[in-house]
Amino acid sequence: MLAARLHEYTEEMGEALSIDEVDNPQITRSDGVVVEVEGAGWCQTDNHIIEGMWTDYVEQQLPLTLGHENAGTVVETGDEVTLVEEGDKVICHPVMTCGKCRPCRLGEDMHCENLDFPGLTTDGGFAEELLTAERSVIKLPDGVDTTDIAPHADAGITAYHAVKKATRQLNPGDHAVVIGVGGLGHIGLQCLDATSAVTITAIDPKAAARDLAEELGAHHTVDPSAEDVASVIDDITDGTGAQQVVDFVGRDETTALAPDIVAGGGDHHIVGYGGHIHEPAQSLVDGEFSYKGTLVGRYAELQELVALVDRGDVDLRTTRYGLDDINTVAEKLEHGEIEGRAVITP
Numbered sequence: 160m161l162a163a164r165l166h167e168y169t170e171e172m173g174e175a176l177s178i179d180e181v182d183n184p185q186i187t188r189s190d191g192v193v194v195e196v197e198g199a200g201w202c203q204t205d206n207h208i209i210e211g212m213w214t215d216y217v218e219q220q221l222p223l224t225l226g227h228e229n230a231g232t233v234v235e236t237g238d239e240v241t242l243v244e245e246g247d248k249v250i251c252h253p254v255m256t257c258g259k260c261r262p263c264r265l266g267e268d269m270h271c272e273n274l275d276f277p278g279l280t281t282d283g284g285f286a287e288e289l290l291t292a293e294r295s296v297i298k299l300p301d302g303v304d305t306t307d308i309a310p311h312a313d314a315g316i317t318a319y320h321a322v323k324k325a326t327r328q329l330n331p332g333d334h335a336v337v338i339g340v341g342g343l344g345h346i347g348l349q350c351l352d353a354t355s356a357v358t359i360t361a362i363d364p365k366a367a368a369r370d371l372a373e374e375l376g377a378h379h380t381v382d383p384s385a386e387d388v389a390s391v392i393d394d395i396t397d398g399t400g401a402q403q404v405v406d407f408v409g410r411d412e413t414t415a416l417a418p419d420i421v422a423g424g425g426d427h428h429i430v431g432y433g434g435h436i437h438e439p440a441q442s443l444v445d446g447e448f449s450y451k452g453t454l455v456g457r458y459a460e461l462q463e464l465v466a467l468v469d470r471g472d473v474d475l476r477t478t479r480y481g482l483d484d485i486n487t488v489a490e491k492l493e494h495g496e497i498e499g500r501a502v503i504t505p
Contacts, residue, residue, distance in 0.1 A: 160180070160181060160182075160183050160286060160287035160288055161178055161179070161180060161181075161286065161287055161482060161505065162178070162179055162181045162224040162282070162285060162286035162287070162505075163176040163177070163178055163179075163224060163225060163226070163285035163286070163482055163485045163503075164176060164177055164178075164179045164181070164222040164223065164224050164225075165208065165209060165221060165222060165223050165224075165225055166221055166222045167221060168209065168210060168211030168214075168221075169209060169210070170209075170210055172206065172209065172486060172489035172490045172492075172493045173486050173487075173489075173490050174486060175209045175486055175489050176209075176225065176285070176485050176486055176489070178482060178483065178485070179222070181224070181286070183287075183288050184282070184288055184289065184290035185290075186235060186236075186237050186290070188237060188292070189237040189238045189239040189240075190237050190239055190240055190292050190293040190294065191235075191236070191237040191240070191290060191291075191292055191293075192233060192235070192236050192237065192240060192243065192249075192290075192291050192292060192293055192295075192296055193233070193234050193235040193236075193288055193289070193290055193291075194229065194230075194231045194232065194233055194234065194249060194251060194284075194288065194289045194291060194296070195231045195232045195233075195234045195287065195288055196226075196229055196230075196231045196284045196286060196287060196288060196289050196505045197230060197231040197232060197305040197306050197309075197504065197505075198229070198230045198231065198304075198305050198306035198307065198308070198309030198310075198502045198503070198504060199226040199228060199229050199230075199283070199284035199285050199309055199502065199503045199504075199505060200226075200228030200229075200309045200310030200312065200313065200314060200477075200500050200501070200502050200503075201226075201228075201480075201485075201488045201489070201492060201497075201500070201501040201502070201503060202227065202228055202310070202313055202314060202342075203342070203431075203492060204227070204279075204313070205225050205226070205227075205278070205489070206489060206492060206493055207433075208225060208278075208279060209225075209489065213279060217276070217279060217280050218280065219279070219280060223278075223281075223282065223283075224278070224282035224283050224284075224285055224286050225278045225283050225285050226277070226278045226283035226284035226285035226286070226289075226503065227253045227276065227277055227278030227279060227283050227284070227312070227313050228253070228284070228309050228310045228311075228312040228313040228314060229250070229251045229253075229277070229278075229283070229284035229289050229291075229309060229312055230248075230249065230250040230251065230299070230305040230306070230308050230309040230312060231248075231249065231284075231289070231305050232246065232247070232248055232249070232305065233245055233246065233247045233248075233249055233296070234288065236293075237293070239293075240293045241293075242293050242296065242298070243293070243296055243298055247298050248298070248299040248303070248305050249296040249297060249298055249299060249305075250296070250297050250299055250305070250308055250309070250311065250312050250461065250465065251277075251284070251289065251291050251295050251296055251297075251312055252268065252294075252295040252296075252297065252312065252316075252458045252461050253276060253277070253278070253295075253312055253313045253455060254268060254269060254271065254274045254275065254276050254277075254295065254455075255274060255275040255276075255277070255281075255291060255292040255294065255295050256268050256271035256273070256274050256292075256294055256295070256458075257271055257272070257273040257274070258294055259273075260272040260273060266457055266458075266459065267457070268455075268457050268458050269454045269455050269456075269457070270454075277289060277290070277291060284309075284503075284505070285482065285485060285503055285505065286505055287505045294458070295458070297458070297461055297462055297465060299465065300465070300469045302469075303465070303468065303469060306477075306479065306502055306504055307475060307477050307502070308465070308468060308475065309502055310342070310475060310477065310500040310502060311346070311461070311464055311465070311468065311473075311475060312461070313455055314342055314343050314346060314500060315346050315461075315464050315468075315473070315475070316455055316456030316457075316460050316461045316464055317343060317430060317453060317454075317455050317456055318343045318344070318346040318347035318350060318407070318430065319346070319347070319350045319456055319460055319463070319464045319467075320453055320454075320455065320456030320457070320460055321347060321405050321428045321430045321453040322347050322350040322351045322354065322405060323350075323354070323456075323460065324426075324428060324451065324453075325351070325403035325405055325426065325428055326351070326354050326355045326403075328402060328403055328425070328426060329355050329357050329402055329403055330357075330402075331355075331356035331357070332356070332357070332358070333357045333358070333402040333403070334357060334358045334359075334360065334392075334395065334396045334399070334400075334401045334402060334422075335351060335355070335357045335358070335359050335360070335401055335402065335403045335404070335405070336359075336360045336361075336362060336392065336401040336403070336404040336405070336420060337351065337359060337360070337361045337362070337372070337377070337405050337407065338362045338363075338404065338405070338406040338407060338408050338413050338416070339362070339363055339368075339406070339407035339408040339413070339431060340361050340363045340365075340368040340369065340371055340372045340375075340377075340407075341363075341368065341407065341498075341499075342497070342499055342500045343407045343430060343431065344361075344363070344368075344407035344408075345368075345371055345372070345375060345476060345499060346473060346475065347405055347407060347430070348361060348372060348375050348376060348377060349375050349376065349472065349473045349474065350464075350467065350473060351376075351405070352375065352376030353467055353472040353473065357402075358378050358379070358395070359376060359377045359378050359379070360377065360378065360379040360380070360381060360391075360392065360395055360401070361373075361377040361379070361380045361381070362380070362381045362383055362388060363380070363381075363382075363383075364382055364383055364384040366382075367498065368498075369381075369382065371476075371498075375474075379391075379395055383412075388416055388419075388420065389416070389419035389420055392419075392420040393420075396422070399422050400420055400421055400422035400423070400425065401420055401421060401422055401425065402421075402422045402424075402425045403425055403426055403428070404416070404417065404420060404421055404425070404426070404427045404428065405428045405430060406427060406428060406429050406430060406431060407430045407431045408431045408434075409429050409430065409431030409432040409433055409434050410431070410433060410434035411434040411435055411437065412434075413431075413434070414427070414429065414434055414435070414436050414437075414438075414450070415437065415438065417438065417442075417446075417448060417450065418438055418442040418443075418445075418446060418448075421446060421448040422448075423446055423447055423448070424446075424447050424448065425446075425448050425449075426448060426449045426450075426451050427448060427449070427450050427451070428451045428452075428453055429450060429451065429452050429453065430453045436450055475499065475500060476498060476499025476500065477499055477500050477501070477502045478497065478498075478499065478500075478501055478502070479502050479504050480501055480502070480503055480504070481503070481504060482503060482504070482505045484503075485503060488501045488503065
């Protein structure tokens with residue numbers, strides 16, 4: 160079969176991956192599931208993997224097939240698989256977990272002590288077929304398109320996971336801020352609107368992104384390139400600040416907003432990454448606010464997100480590309496030229 164493979168780390172996205180002929184995956188465990196990939200979302204994390212940014216956090220052996228946002232049709236199952244069968248349409252949670260360690264027992268999928276992460280530590284879905292496991296697949300409702308839903312496997316549940324944490328601290332009438340209305344942010348904004356009764360302000364320098372934010376439920380928008388964000392948020396919230404901020408950018412300039420826009424006792428959730436936090440400890444003490452990280456989401460949260468999609472509450476904006484266009488997609492994302500999410504159709 161054909162697969163898009165990373166052979167060496169590079170910052171040159173135009174030639175990052177090669178299309179190779181490789182063996183089809185073989186089931187070697189009783190709970191194994193092989194999925195014919197019909198949609199594989201391209202994520203900013205894929206660019207970071209190509210650059211070698213993840214080598215300090217996980218072991219990787221090159222060459223490696225990337226792609227961790229996957230959906231398609233089950234074509235083979237292990238002997239003990241009962242959850243799905245051949246022909247079922249599924250979306251794949253991004254990690255394969257053991258189900259036995261303490262984090263798994265607590266439902267903390269992303270902290271499994273024995274996890275495999277297709278597209279990051281094992282071969283992923285930028286290929287015609289993907290090997291995953293029964294604990295990772297979710298059968299899709301009739302009518303849900305496997306290509307369009309694929310990015311929800313990571314981008315969607317990452318956004319939903321952050322929003323779900325935020326909404327636990329939000330009451331009707333509170334204020335929430337979404338920073339960045341791009342591939343993740345436009346999902347998170349919809350999740351926030353669907354699961355809470357708060358006033359939402361979206362921050363993005365792109366006019367098209369701000370227009371999209373208003374279309375998707377934002378009550379206010381701010382252009383950080385032309386307006387003083389802190390002053391605008393102060394006016395909107397009558398000097399209180401936002402009880403919850405969900406930052407889908409995660410650069411120095413966005414994390415630095417927290418002391419000036421987060422309400423006392425609130426949280427600044429960091430979803431996007433690449434920047435740093437350089438705030439004085441006293442600013443956290445005075446405001447009693449917290450920075451909170453977001454690492455994808457739980458299997459159960461992907462089920463919940465699929466329910467929101469099936470109900471029509473979350474609409475994913477996607478553009479489809481063939482496997483041969485893989486490096487073009489990498490370049491476009493690197494230059495911020497993709498609106499919504501790019502989906503590879505192997």
